[in-house]
Amino acid sequence: MTTEPAALASEPETATAPVADTTDSTVTLQVWRGDPDGGAFAEYSLPANEGEVVLDVVHRLQAGPAPDLACRWNCKAGKCGSCSAEINGRPRLMCMTRVDELPPGPITVAPMRTFPIIRDLVTDVSFNFAMAKLVPAFSPPPPPAEGYRMQQIDVERGQEFRKCIECFMCQDVCHVIRDHEENKPAYAGPRFFIRIAELEMHPLDTNDRRDLVRQQMGLGMCNITKCCTEVCPEHIKITDNAIIPMKERVVDADFDPVGWLGRKILRRSKTSPTETAAISAYPGPSPSAPAG
Amino acid sequence: MPEYETHRYDVIVIGAGGAGLRAAIEARARGLRTALVCKSLLGKAHTVMAEGGVAAAMGNVYSEDNWQVHFRDTMRGGKYLNNWRMAQLHAQEAPDRVYELESWGALFDRTKDGRILQRDFGGHRYARLAHVGDRTGLELIRTLQQRAVHMDIDVFMECKVLRLLTDGDGAVSGAIGYWRPTGDMVVFESKATVLATGSIGRSYTYTSNSWESTGDGHAMAMWAGADVIEMECVQFHPTGMVWPLSVRGLLVTEGVRGDGGALKNSEDRRFMFDYIPEMFRAETADTEEEADAWYEDHINYRRTPDLLPRDEVARAINSEVKAGRGSPHGGVYLDIASRRSPEYIRRRLPSMYHQFMELAGVDITSEPMEVGPTCHYMMGGVRVDADTEASTVPGLFAAGEVAGGMHGANRLGGNSLSDLLVFGRRAGIGASDYAEGRSGEPSVSPAEIEEVVADALSPFGRDGGENPYDIHQDLQSCMQALVGIIRTGSELEQALEKLEELKERTGKVSVSGGRAYNPGWNLATDLPSMLTVSTAIAQGALHRKESRGGHTRDDYPGPDPELGKVNFVQRQNAQRGYAAPVQITPEPLPQMPAELQALLEEGH
Ligand SMILES: Cc1cc2nc3c(=O)[nH]c(=O)nc-3n(C[C@H](O)[C@H](O)[C@H](O)COP(=O)(O)OP(=O)(O)OC[C@H]3O[C@@H](n4cnc5c(N)ncnc54)[C@H](O)[C@@H]3O)c2cc1C
Numbered sequence: 014m015t016t017e018p019a020a021l022a023s024e025p026e027t028a029t030a031p032v033a034d035t036t037d038s039t040v041t042l043q044v045w046r047g048d049p050d051g052g053a054f055a056e057y058s059l060p061a062n063e064g065e066v067v068l069d070v071v072h073r074l075q076a077g078p079a080p081d082l083a084c085r086w087n088c089k090a091g092k093c094g095s096c097s098a099e100i101n102g103r104p105r106l107m108c109m110t111r112v113d114e115l116p117p118g119p120i121t122v123a124p125m126r127t128f129p130i131i132r133d134l135v136t137d138v139s140f141n142f143a144m145a146k147l148v149p150a151f152s153p154p155p156p157p158a159e160g161y162r163m164q165q166i167d168v169e170r171g172q173e174f175r176k177c178i179e180c181f182m183c184q185d186v187c188h189v190i191r192d193h194e195e196n197k198p199a200y201a202g203p204r205f206f207i208r209i210a211e212l213e214m215h216p217l218d219t220n221d222r223r224d225l226v227r228q229q230m231g232l233g234m235c236n237i238t239k240c241c242t243e244v245c246p247e248h249i250k251i252t253d254n255a256i257i258p259m260k261e262r263v264v265d266a267d268f269d270p271v272g273w274l275g276r277k278i279l280r281r282s283k284t285s286p287t288e289t290a291a292i293s294a295y296p297g298p299s300p301s302a303p304a305g
Numbered sequence: 306m307p308e309y310e311t312h313r314y315d316v317i318v319i320g321a322g323g324a325g326l327r328a329a330i331e332a333r334a335r336g337l338r339t340a341l342v343c344k345s346l347l348g349k350a351h352t353v354m355a356e357g358g359v360a361a362a363m364g365n366v367y368s369e370d371n372w373q374v375h376f377r378d379t380m381r382g383g384k385y386l387n388n389w390r391m392a393q394l395h396a397q398e399a400p401d402r403v404y405e406l407e408s409w410g411a412l413f414d415r416t417k418d419g420r421i422l423q424r425d426f427g428g429h430r431y432a433r434l435a436h437v438g439d440r441t442g443l444e445l446i447r448t449l450q451q452r453a454v455h456m457d458i459d460v461f462m463e464c465k466v467l468r469l470l471t472d473g474d475g476a477v478s479g480a481i482g483y484w485r486p487t488g489d490m491v492v493f494e495s496k497a498t499v500l501a502t503g504s505i506g507r508s509y510t511y512t513s514n515s516w517e518s519t520g521d522g523h524a525m526a527m528w529a530g531a532d533v534i535e536m537e538c539v540q541f542h543p544t545g546m547v548w549p550l551s552v553r554g555l556l557v558t559e560g561v562r563g564d565g566g567a568l569k570n571s572e573d574r575r576f577m578f579d580y581i582p583e584m585f586r587a588e589t590a591d592t593e594e595e596a597d598a599w600y601e602d603h604i605n606y607r608r609t610p611d612l613l614p615r616d617e618v619a620r621a622i623n624s625e626v627k628a629g630r631g632s633p634h635g636g637v638y639l640d641i642a643s644r645r646s647p648e649y650i651r652r653r654l655p656s657m658y659h660q661f662m663e664l665a666g667v668d669i670t671s672e673p674m675e676v677g678p679t680c681h682y683m684m685g686g687v688r689v690d691a692d693t694e695a696s697t698v699p700g701l702f703a704a705g706e707v708a709g710g711m712h713g714a715n716r717l718g719g720n721s722l723s724d725l726l727v728f729g730r731r732a733g734i735g736a737s738d739y740a741e742g743r744s745g746e747p748s749v750s751p752a753e754i755e756e757v758v759a760d761a762l763s764p765f766g767r768d769g770g771e772n773p774y775d776i777h778q779d780l781q782s783c784m785q786a787l788v789g790i791i792r793t794g795s796e797l798e799q800a801l802e803k804l805e806e807l808k809e810r811t812g813k814v815s816v817s818g819g820r821a822y823n824p825g826w827n828l829a830t831d832l833p834s835m836l837t838v839s840t841a842i843a844q845g846a847l848h849r850k851e852s853r854g855g856h857t858r859d860d861y862p863g864p865d866p867e868l869g870k871v872n873f874v875q876r877q878n879a880q881r882g883y884a885a886p887v888q889i890t891p892e893p894l895p896q897m898p899a900e901l902q903a904l905l906e907e908g909h
């Protein structure tokens with residue numbers, strides 16, 4: 014049997030994948046079990062329950078045949094990003110993957126491959142916490158007397174990236190580090206590219222992080238394969254909305270370092286007439302609308 | 306001698322949800338050596354799941370709002386069992402804490418004029434909840450986490466604390482736990498210790514809480530000799546998912562009703578109009594027309610009964626289902642589809658949309674949701690001094706859900722996230738002051754450590770003993786059936802007997818496998834906390850012979866004015882631990898000053 018978690022399947026699951034027969038009364042899981050010294054897939058079959066997700070089956074295994082089966086979870090609602098695993102070869106949240114959506118037959122569940130194994134489905138994701146430290150703290154100018162004012166349309170850009178639940182599946186799937194341990198020290202990965210992009214797009218931001226993303230975080234190594242965007246459970250457009258604009262900006266800045274200052278990407282530090290029109294047309298929440 | 310590593314700090318904070326993070330930031334900002342310990346990875350605590358928002362009387366949407374109104378709403382919601390001083394500090398300081406988050410990078414939704422937008426929630430007179438769509442908890446925890454990361458706070462992730470350690474005089478001077486990835490033991494010596502361990506929901510079958518919510522902090526405080534109060538007051542959130550079974554209990558945010566959703570029974574009737582209690586009659590709409598008009602204009606219309614405090618709504622749903630007017634899977638309907646446009650719903654409630662679509666196959670923009678009560682929040686907890694969060698044991702502080710008093714008999718939605726910020730900060734200050742004033746280095750007892758380690762490892766030494774998963778399931782069924790949303794004396798007595806049996810079985814637990822990341826062993830070490838907390842809940846419920854807030858007695862259906870003047874205080878005396886008895890005594894509530902009393906009596 015394998016001594017390594019399964020390799021990533023190259024084909025994304027298609028929407029037309031056959032749907033399991035829900036009257037089928039058993040569900041079979043092949044779960045990778047092992048530790049840093051190696052391991053193998055173990056197969057378990059249980060009676061199927063209606064509407065279950067893969068994490069439910071893992072929990073039933075723990076309460077039954079595999080009481081020491083290690084996995085992480087917290088919210089069971091796709092909100093905390095704890096339960097990432099490679100299900101049938103694709104990084105997915107176990108708590109948001111319904112058994113009846115997967116093709117019939119055994120379901121393989123393996124730990125994320127990019128991170129060292131702790132036990133079974135649990136990996137050592139400390140790489141990500143180390144990278145988080147590289148991102149300098151947000152430091153806005155002091156607030157004016159009446160408090161900061163920001164328009165909804167401006168905060169929405171950053172809000173897209175702040176939806177990130179730190180499941181680290183984009184990190185897992187990124188080929189720059191997936192099979193290249195040697196790249197890790199110099200490559201922060203997509204989760205932290207969006208963190209930088211978020212700060213850059215923050216209406217109150219004042220910092221310049223170009224050298225940081227280029228030199229310490231390895232933005233140049235990304236070759237825009239978009240695998241990260243495909244696996245993001247929050248549907249964050251990591252490549253289109255963060256990586257590509259940042260790459261453009263870093264290049265621009267090399268040619269025109271002064272012009273850059275007035276042109277922080279996607280930010281409206283100075284409001285143009287067309288943008289003002291866009292704001293007043295914005296149908297967003299207002300004090301008189303329902304719910305404030 | 307058992308093997309363990311030892312770490313020495315000025316302040317350790319146990320729990321890295323909103324309360325723990327905020328406390329650690331404060332202690333570290335004072336320059337103290339600070340550690341933050343949590344059972345999961347950083348950023349995964351239960352706080353991340355909070356949806357609707359953080360309550361603060363900023364007055365951005367209704368300038369009529371101010372701390373006095375917020376104070377009054379909180380006390381009324383809590384059926385006056387609250388610690389008045391906590392409710393006052395909370396109402397006064399919440400706006401500053403929210404603005405502070407903004408200066409630390411949080412991006413709240415905005416009003417048209419660019420200020421922080423606020424939304425309606427149950428029991429709040431004005432639109433008061435600052436929010437980010439329906440993922441406010443994520444914004445809060447991430448902002449605090451990103452702040453903490455740069456402050457040189459030592460974070461012990463996936464490290465579970467088993468017990469607090471005390472010095473010869475009974476002051477808390479540290480804690481002992483283990484690393485989940487290895488099972489290796491860790492001892493902390495600390496001048497001050499802050500508990501911020503969150504909730505207790507895992508003792509119930511249907512709960513919105515994560516696996517971490519086993520009441521460890523409540524129990525550890527009791528085992529260290531601290532007082533806990535109001536343990537009978539458990540909040541059942543009216544709207545949890547009911548189908549499919551695998552997601553039963555998962556939360557459906559009150560924001561759905563705040564944003565226009567209405568509760569209906571199987572006869573398509575908006576039944577909440579039939580359940581308006583006397584206390585809220587004057588301020589609640591009694592026709593559908595008025596209720597719907599209120600969403601647009603809070604000044605000239607009265608609020609919809611769909612947004613009565615949670616205890617009222619949960620009981621109403623329970624009654625409808627009992628009367629046979631429920632939905633197919635034993636809940637009622639929550640309908641926003643017929644009341645708001647699909648675009649509005651998707652923009653305001655993106656994660657609810659996602660949650661129902663992916664987990665239940667229900668499109669909430671075109672069909673109603675099925676919902677029912679779920680165990681959600683613990684009002685009761687460690688008795689603290691309102692200003693410093695000091696517990697009744699020297700060296701021990703508590704903040705957030707593990708602390709008691711702030712919310713009285715029932716918490717208003719949104720008042721928890723603000724509680725975490727206000728009292729997390731105050732606990733950080735209280736603990737820092739204490740640590741700076743404590744002379745000498747704290748000492749812990751090797752004998753005590755040895756005992757805790759032996760206890761924790763004992764399940765490995767037994768063969769063919771009790772299965773921890775079975776005991777947990779039996780505990781959940783017991784609490785769900787006998788100490789649930791509607792309680793009665795005979796059932797509570799039965800529950801207490803059953804809990805004694807479960808304690809005996811817990812003494813015989815055996816686990817297989819090794820110490821490294823072993824969930825079976827983990828659960829075995831959670832059982833003592835759950836049993837201590839469950840005992841306190843059932844015992845408190847038996848003694849509070851009235852119905853008030855989250856605590857409802859079938860055999861005492863109304864409030865008793867005399868019992869409204871007391872807290873039930875529980876503690877362990879000479880004997881400590883999950884198998885030892887818990888004493889319970891009524892004690893008078895702190896006396897409220899006349900000027901605050903007057904606020905409560907003011908008309909509306
Ligand atoms: C689904 C949901 C939605 C909610 N929505 C809202 C809302 O919109 N507004 C609102 O105000 N409130 C809301 N609440 C309530 C609110 O989220 C919680 O009350 C609050 O987050 C609790 O925060 P806390 O800091 O006290 O603890 P938690 O966030 O629960 O954190 C507890 C911490 O303690 C640690 N811990 C526990 N035991 C141990 C131990 N033995 N050793 C080491 N560490 C330990 C855990 O690892 C964790 O880090 C919601 C709750 C839920 C479940």
Ligand code: SF4
Nearest residue numbers: 187235237238239241
């Ligand atoms: S687009 Fe860039 S960051 Fe994303 S997976 Fe590909 S190489 Fe990695």
Ligand code: SF4
Nearest residue numbers: 177178180181183245
């Ligand atoms: S960006 Fe998406 S995939 Fe990456 S960690 Fe965040 S939520 Fe997960």
Ligand code: FES
Nearest residue numbers: 088089094096108
């Ligand atoms: S358990 Fe939280 S995302 Fe799956």
